Amino acid sequence: MIAGTDFHAIAERIEAVAQDITPAEQKVARELTTSGMLAGFETVAALAGRAGVSGPTVVRFIARLGFLSYTDFQKVLLREMEARSTSPLSLYHRAEARPGTLLRESAAAFSACVTETFRRLSVADFELAVAALSDPRNRILITGGRFTKLHAEMLYLHLFQMRSNVSTLLPGLQSRADQLLEVGPRSVLVAYDFRRYEAETVDVVRRAKERGATVIVITDPWNSPAARYAHAVLSAEVESLSPFDSMVPACALTEALIAELTVRAGRKGRERIQDLEILREGYEWHEEVKPRGRRKKAG
CATH class of the missing domain: 1.10.10.10 (Winged helix-like DNA-binding domain superfamily/Winged helix DNA-binding domain)
Structure with a gap:
C-alpha cells in the first residue's frame, strides 16, 4: 500500500x-x-x-x-x-495486558478517538443528515441494535423535545419490519449499526430505502453493510482499552447532531420545550386548607 x-x-x-x-x-x-x-x-x-x-x-x-x-x-x-467481525472475546487480551494502568490511559485514548472521529467525518453527509432531520415535514424514525439502541434512544429523547413526528423503531409489540408500514418518501430513518453487524438492522435499512425513505447510517470506520443503502453515512471510531468497542465517539457524534438540530429548531423548538416544561411541573394543589379550630373543653 x-x-x-x-x-x-x-x-x-x-x-x-x-x-x-x-x-x-x-x-x-x-x-x-x-x-x-x-x-x-x-x-x-x-x-x-x-x-x-x-x-x-x-x-x-x-x-x-x-x-x-x-x-x-x-x-x-x-x-x-x-x-x-472482531468479537469481545478475541480482544480480551487488552484488559489483561495492562492491569492497573487503564484509568490513566483512558482519558488520552477516548480523546484521541473522538478527535479522529470528527477529523474523518464527512461534512457533506453530516449536513445532509441535519437537513433531513430538521425538516418539519419529515417523519423521523430512529433504530439501533443491542448496544447502539442506547444512542438511538438518546437521539430520540432529544429530538422529541424539539419537534413532532419522531419515534423509535425498536422491537416491541410489532417487529421492526412491521413498523415500516407507513414509511415513505417523507420519512427519515436513522440507523445505528456497529461491527458484529445485525442482519435485522441491515434488512430494515434496505426496506426503508426501497420505500423511498431518506436513510442515515451511523456506523464504525469499517462501515456496516447497511451503509450501501444510505444517503448519508456518519462513521465513529470504536477503539478502546477494554475488550468492548468504545461508545464514547458515537455518543459525541450523536451529541454534535443534537447540538446542530437544536439550533435549526429555532423558535418553534424552544416553544415546544417550554410546553414540555409546563407538563413536567406536574399539577399543584392550590385549594386552601384551613386548620381546624380546637374544641373547647366542657366546663
Whole structure:
C-alpha cells in the first residue's frame, strides 16, 4: 500500500475517488460496495466479469484506491473484514495486558478517538443528515441494535423535545419490519449499526430505502453493510482499552447532531420545550386548607 494513504477503510477510499473515476471503473466500485466488499476476494478476471469490464480496468481502479497490486488490495481487505467481525472475546487480551494502568490511559485514548472521529467525518453527509432531520415535514424514525439502541434512544429523547413526528423503531409489540408500514418518501430513518453487524438492522435499512425513505447510517470506520443503502453515512471510531468497542465517539457524534438540530429548531423548538416544561411541573394543589379550630373543653 502506498505510504501515507490516509483513509481508514476501503469504502472510504472508494467514496473519495468516486467523482474522478471512469464509467467502467464505477461499475467495479458498484460491484464491491453492493457485495459488501466480498467481490474483492475473487480473482481480477472474476471481478471484471461481474462488473462487465476488462481485467485492466479492475487493476487501474485498484491502483486509484492507493494499492500497488491486486494482491496488496486483497490483503488489506482481509484484515479489514477480520476487524469488522472482531468479537469481545478475541480482544480480551487488552484488559489483561495492562492491569492497573487503564484509568490513566483512558482519558488520552477516548480523546484521541473522538478527535479522529470528527477529523474523518464527512461534512457533506453530516449536513445532509441535519437537513433531513430538521425538516418539519419529515417523519423521523430512529433504530439501533443491542448496544447502539442506547444512542438511538438518546437521539430520540432529544429530538422529541424539539419537534413532532419522531419515534423509535425498536422491537416491541410489532417487529421492526412491521413498523415500516407507513414509511415513505417523507420519512427519515436513522440507523445505528456497529461491527458484529445485525442482519435485522441491515434488512430494515434496505426496506426503508426501497420505500423511498431518506436513510442515515451511523456506523464504525469499517462501515456496516447497511451503509450501501444510505444517503448519508456518519462513521465513529470504536477503539478502546477494554475488550468492548468504545461508545464514547458515537455518543459525541450523536451529541454534535443534537447540538446542530437544536439550533435549526429555532423558535418553534424552544416553544415546544417550554410546553414540555409546563407538563413536567406536574399539577399543584392550590385549594386552601384551613386548620381546624380546637374544641373547647366542657366546663
